[in-house]
Amino acid sequence: MATHKLLLLPGDGIGPEVMREVEKIVGWFARNGVGFETEADLVGGAAYDAHGVSISEAAMARAQEADAVLFGAVGGPKWDGVPYAVRPEAGLLRLRKDLGLFANLRPAICYPALADASSLKREVVEGLDIMIVRELTGGVYFGEPKEIVTLEDGSQRAVDTQLYTTGEIERIARVAFDLAGKRRNKVSSAEKSNVMKTGVLWRQIVTRIHREEFPATQLEHVLADNCAMQLVRNPKQFDVIVTDNLFGDILSDIAAMLTGSLGMLPSASLGAVDPKTGSRKALYEPVHGSAPDIAGKGLANPIAMIGSFGMALRYSFGLIEAADMLDRAIANVLASGTRTRDIAAPGANAVGTQEIGDAIVKELSALS
Ligand code: NAD
Ligand code: IPM
Ligand code: MN
Numbered sequence: 001m002a003t004h005k006l007l008l009l010p011g012d013g014i015g016p017e018v019m020r021e022v023e024k025i026v027g028w029f030a031r032n033g034v035g036f037e038t039e040a041d042l043v044g045g046a047a048y049d050a051h052g053v054s055i056s057e058a059a060m061a062r063a064q065e066a067d068a069v070l071f072g073a074v075g076g077p078k079w080d081g082v083p084y085a086v087r088p089e090a091g092l093l094r095l096r097k098d099l100g101l102f103a104n105l106r107p108a109i110c111y112p113a114l115a116d117a118s119s120l121k122r123e124v125v126e127g128l129d130i131m132i133v134r135e136l137t138g139g140v141y142f143g144e145p146k147e148i149v150t151l152e153d154g155s156q157r158a159v160d161t162q163l164y165t166t167g168e169i170e171r172i173a174r175v176a177f178d179l180a181g182k183r184r185n186k187v188s189s190a191e192k193s194n195v196m197k198t199g200v201l202w203r204q205i206v207t208r209i210h211r212e213e214f215p216a217t218q219l220e221h222v223l224a225d226n227c228a229m230q231l232v233r234n235p236k237q238f239d240v241i242v243t244d245n246l247f248g249d250i251l252s253d254i255a256a257m258l259t260g261s262l263g264m265l266p267s268a269s270l271g272a273v274d275p276k277t278g279s280r281k282a283l284y285e286p287v288h289g290s291a292p293d294i295a296g297k298g299l300a301n302p303i304a305m306i307g308s309f310g311m312a313l314r315y316s317f318g319l320i321e322a323a324d325m326l327d328r329a330i331a332n333v334l335a336s337g338t339r340t341r342d343i344a345a346p347g348a349n350a351v352g353t354q355e356i357g358d359a360i361v362k363e364l365s366a367l368s
Pocket of ligand 2: 089092093249287289
């Protein structure tokens with residue numbers, strides 16, 4: 001039986017709760033012929049409490065060696081006062097940067113059973129299937145200088161730097177065009193070239209990569225603020241949206257609500273393909289955070305986390321049938337009405353986090 005090395009980093013808040021449900025799914029696949037070798041480590045506030053840093057060097061080394069990392073969520077009010085450099089979120093940013101995970105794929109799919117769960121009208125979201133490709137290791141998240149400076153008069157000035165290079169834009173554009181070619185062949189590139197130099201360069205380079213390498217794909221440029229509005233007005237006009245780190249963060253939370261809940265949106269954070277081995281570094285993380293308001297109550301929707309494991313099956317391990325089966329199992333469980341509170345039908349009883357994991361495992365057995 002082939003084994004795949006998975007590192008589990010559950011993190012904080014609902015992270016460990018949703019990770020436990022993924023472990024059930026991993027266990028089911030292991031019993032059914034797809035072996036995984038799993039180890040776990042601390043990240044975020046949990047790592048800070050244990051080691052005084054948001055990820056230890058040992059955990060970083062394990063992440064470098066894993067075939068794929070599954071990441072829960074980090075952060076929470078408990079760590080609001082800790083120094084910026086060791087905040088829980090810094091552990092996630094370091095993983096992304098040090099593993100070179102520049103391409104974050106955030107698919108927003110409205111499952112048929114959830115067309116009434118969105119805060120938008122059924123006809124706006126029914127059949128929705130879009131992919132946000134978020135640049136993940138550049139832009140204002142990492143640009144230098146990034147600091148708060150105290151001025152002579154005692155007041156302060158804070159600086160973040162939005163910075164992009166040609167190479168960074170080229171590689172994320174290629175990921176977006178490649179993906180579009182396997183979908184409906186349309187790319188919408190979102191930036192603010194009307195006010196930002198990085199937006200001007202972004203538009204120029206995406207235009208050139210399109211002309212030189214992907215002329216058969218439809219390309220449109222859309223200003224990021226308009227893109228946010230269009231996502232709510234008529235999201236089905238989009239196929240692939242490619243955008244920078246910060247806009248991608250915001251646009252993907254908007255897209256999440258089109259699917260019914262932030263608890264539904266998985267993601268894959270991918271590095272460059274190694275030409276020698278054909279493999280790439282990868283981390284799979286739900287789009288949501290540690291949800292302090294519901295943590296510890298068994299209310300969290302684990303589908304974003306379970307769907308992230310599905311993306312690992314697809315993108316890291318090439319187990320397309322297994323990934324399709326997991327997607328079908330999720331769709332069937334949702335159709336049966338077994339849902340957490342965030343997506344429950346009006347008047348219907350909601351179940352807890354663990355019941356969803358159990359129901360998906362049962363459905364996998366029924367499908368196999
Ligand atoms: P959040 O995503 O944690 O929660 C926003 C809202 O969505 C909350 O009402 C929450 O209950 C709900 N929600 C989120 N996930 C859910 C799920 N699986 N099921 C049901 N409801 C869900 O965002 P926030 O409250 O702004 O941030 C809380 C903390 O999480 C902060 O410290 C933030 O930095 C961190 N965060 C971490 C990640 C990550 O680890 N990838 C992502 C986003 C935010
Ligand atoms: C996300 C999160 C992270 C981000 C935070 C926790 C660093 O919001 O993955 O969407 O801003 O990228
Ligand atoms: Mn976010």
